[in-house]
Amino acid sequence: MPGNADPVVEPARHEAPARAVPKLLEVRNLRAGHGRTPLITDVSLELGAGETLALLGEEGVGKTLLMSTIAGLMRVSGGTIHLDGVAITGLDSARVCNLGVAMVPAGRQVFPALSVADNLKAGATIARARARAPELFERVYALFPKLAARRGQIAGTLSGGEQQLLAIGRCLMSAPRLVMLDEPTQGLAEPTRDEVYAVLAALRADGLAILLTESDEALALAFADRACVLADGRVRAVA
Numbered sequence: 001m002p003g004n005a006d007p008v009v010e011p012a013r014h015e016a017p018a019r020a021v022p023k024l025l026e027v028r029n030l031r032a033g034h035g036r037t038p039l040i041t042d043v044s045l046e047l048g049a050g051e052t053l054a055l056l057g058e059e060g061v062g063k064t065l066l067m068s069t070i071a072g073l074m075r076v077s078g079g080t081i082h083l084d085g086v087a088i089t090g091l092d093s094a095r096v097c098n099l100g101v102a103m104v105p106a107g108r109q110v111f112p113a114l115s116v117a118d119n120l121k122a123g124a125t126i127a128r129a130r131a132r133a134p135e136l137f138e139r140v141y142a143l144f145p146k147l148a149a150r151r152g153q154i155a156g157t158l159s160g161g162e163q164q165l166l167a168i169g170r171c172l173m174s175a176p177r178l179v180m181l182d183e184p185t186q187g188l189a190e191p192t193r194d195e196v197y198a199v200l201a202a203l204r205a206d207g208l209a210i211l212l213t214e215s216d217e218a219l220a221l222a223f224a225d226r227a228c229v230l231a232d233g234r235v236r237a238v239a
Contacts, residue, residue, distance in 0.1 A: 112156030
């Protein structure tokens with residue numbers, strides 16, 4: 001019988017390690033609040049492009065404060081905030097917005113004496129959006145046909161639901177990469193609520209990162225990719 005052949009030794013394979021891709025938003029050990037007493041004492045979270053994160057928790061735990069701090073509207077007293085790997089901790093709101101972060105506050109805060117079109121134009125005044133204004137108008141009107149049909153109408157005469165659509169549309173005129181929405185469907189009739197979430201789904205599919213709060217937690221959980229619960233100044237649970 002022929003002798004056993006020497007085993008074939010495969011050359012070692014050295015696979016290149018996967019390159020770590022930074023999350024679009026990274027918040028680490030954030031501390032912030034009103035006055036000397038911080039309401040947020042140690043919050044950490046992260047969010048990638050095309051993801052939605054819902055902030056849950058009882059009223060007054062700091063959900064709105066957290067979003068306002070990320071947006072540069074509140075002072076940071078500790079921790080860090082990074083956008084696409086770049087530190088934005090402590091930057092003012094104009095600079096944060098120009099880097100691609102936009103917030104839709106609760107309460108449908110539109111300019112009631114201006115037309116729909118002028119409200120939208122006000123959202124495109126930052127440097128990153130001015131040159132793209134025609135394209136952004138077209139995008140917003142395609143997402144919200146009601147706004148296109150009422151572009152010349154005074155915003156204060158719109159219904160509450162239409163004003164909320166306008167507030168979201170104005171936010172999108174800044175060409176954001178991250179949109180934060182505080183109670184986006186509060187007080188809205190079901191058809192308008194569905195319209196809002198249909199638009200958010202389209203934006204997420206285009207790669208927009210979304211951070212939101214909702215009083216209807218079941219609605220938020222049904223839409224979001226992940227959720228975190230705030231309590232006692234910290235993230236107490238992640239789902």
